[in-house]
Amino acid sequence: MNLDSLQSFMQSRGIDAWLLHDFRNANAVFLRLFPHPGKRHVTRRSFALLPARGPARLIVQSLDEGAFSTSDSTKALPRSVYAGWRDLHTTLARELGSFGRVAMDYSPGDSLPVMDIAPGGVIELVRSLGLEVVSSANLVQVSAACWGADARQQHGVAGKHCGEVMAGAFLFVAEHIRAGKEVFELDVANHIRAQFKDRGLEWPDGPIVSVNGHAADPHYEPSERTPTQIKKGDWLLVDLWARVRGEGGVENVYSDITWTGYIGAEVPKAMRRIFDSVRNARDASVAVAREAWKAGKAVQGWQLDDAARAVFERDGLIQYVKHRTGHSLSPGVMVHGMGMNLDNFETHDTREMLPDTGFTIEPGLYLSKEAAEKECGPGTPSFGVRNEINMYVDPRNGPEITSCVQNEPVLVR
Numbered sequence: 001m002n003l004d005s006l007q008s009f010m011q012s013r014g015i016d017a018w019l020l021h022d023f024r025n026a027n028a029v030f031l032r033l034f035p036h037p038g039k040r041h042v043t044r045r046s047f048a049l050l051p052a053r054g055p056a057r058l059i060v061q062s063l064d065e066g067a068f069s070t071s072d073s074t075k076a077l078p079r080s081v082y083a084g085w086r087d088l089h090t091t092l093a094r095e096l097g098s099f100g101r102v103a104m105d106y107s108p109g110d111s112l113p114v115m116d117i118a119p120g121g122v123i124e125l126v127r128s129l130g131l132e133v134v135s136s137a138n139l140v141q142v143s144a145a146c147w148g149a150d151a152r153q154q155h156g157v158a159g160k161h162c163g164e165v166m167a168g169a170f171l172f173v174a175e176h177i178r179a180g181k182e183v184f185e186l187d188v189a190n191h192i193r194a195q196f197k198d199r200g201l202e203w204p205d206g207p208i209v210s211v212n213g214h215a216a217d218p219h220y221e222p223s224e225r226t227p228t229q230i231k232k233g234d235w236l237l238v239d240l241w242a243r244v245r246g247e248g249g250v251e252n253v254y255s256d257i258t259w260t261g262y263i264g265a266e267v268p269k270a271m272r273r274i275f276d277s278v279r280n281a282r283d284a285s286v287a288v289a290r291e292a293w294k295a296g297k298a299v300q301g302w303q304l305d306d307a308a309r310a311v312f313e314r315d316g317l318i319q320y321v322k323h324r325t326g327h328s329l330s331p332g333v334m335v336h337g338m339g340m341n342l343d344n345f346e347t348h349d350t351r352e353m354l355p356d357t358g359f360t361i362e363p364g365l366y367l368s369k370e371a372a373e374k375e376c377g378p379g380t381p382s383f384g385v386r387n388e389i390n391m392y393v394d395p396r397n398g399p400e401i402t403s404c405v406q407n408e409p410v411l412v413r
Helices: 005-014 028-033 061-070 085-096 119-130 139-140 149-178 186-196 212-216 269-295 300-316 369-376
Strands: 018-021 043-051 059-060 081-084 101-104 132-134 208-211 235-244 255-263 358-361 364-367 383-384 391-395 398-401 410-412
Touching: 005 018, 005 043, 005 139, 018 028, 028 043, 028 149, 028 235, 043 364, 059 061, 061 081, 081 085, 081 208, 101 119, 101 410, 119 364, 132 149, 149 255, 149 369, 149 391, 149 410, 186 208, 208 212, 212 235, 212 364, 212 383, 235 383, 255 383, 269 300, 269 358, 269 364, 269 369, 269 383, 269 391, 269 398, 300 358, 364 369
Parallel strands: 018 101, 059 081, 101 132, 255 410
Antiparallel strands: 018 043, 043 059, 208 235, 235 255, 358 391, 364 383, 391 398
């Protein structure tokens, strides 16, 4: 965390301080900003106070004080130690008394569930001290979600590997098809995992390898329980994610991409229309991000989602959307990061696209058997199309694509 940059941002937004609350390691933002080797053993309420001016400090219960003295991230921080609940209230009043507007990890109206972390009762307590409480959503972006030069470089390495593994996965299927050999979804998934291992990458789960109706389920993963062969005339979706292993506690950023293809010499024209709509939706979101940056205007996650959805509206396909257009990419153990999502569907994401942050753009359309036959003709199987790329907001040059880009369906033959 770069405290100077965070404080400059807070000052520019008229925020006097950021008060983070944690109880029993429940606040992922707190843990990200103040990590501990292993798991920090805490049993009482803890607070971190990051003022817009001056040093950060801790407010911890006497039983838990020792847990903050064994970590490089917290052992040097000044702290106020409280005993019982009355003492806590007195301590908060004293520590916050000079402030008027304080950010906390919450989302008004639960509009961003991922940021609705601080308990309502704690927010009530802080407000009872005469403070205005605002959301820390953008503060999380300029602290926990920022990449830095090293993470950007390692993400590029992961992106190169993932692009090669993706192309190799479709080639793996093609080789089996040409040789007249059976090949199953799980075979492809295992092949991808072996490639990741050989390249020294790490991945928490997945990948997704899905044929026809399985591709219409965005979260389907192949397993031995659902053995499904890939055959001629099938539609194939592959979604994979991995990152370079960090060293010395470094948390790198994942590369996360999705391609689709057709097992045959030519994609049926009506199915190609669905693919083209998804690709165009992706490009519309990219364009809005870049145009906003070039014009020096702020753009929020919901607006980038709307840009993609407008293409689906125009093409008469909006009813086949099942998820937002993209998710944050940031350092940490989770593939889905702590920053802005491209979302005006599941939530109304008002976080801004900020420098040194990243995200995916992955619009998708998912057609049931009935919908597929309606849009593409009798006999068309259920299928789904998702097209996923990664973007990084370079502090000087603005949004740039950091992954491979699929503009045509892969023909597997």
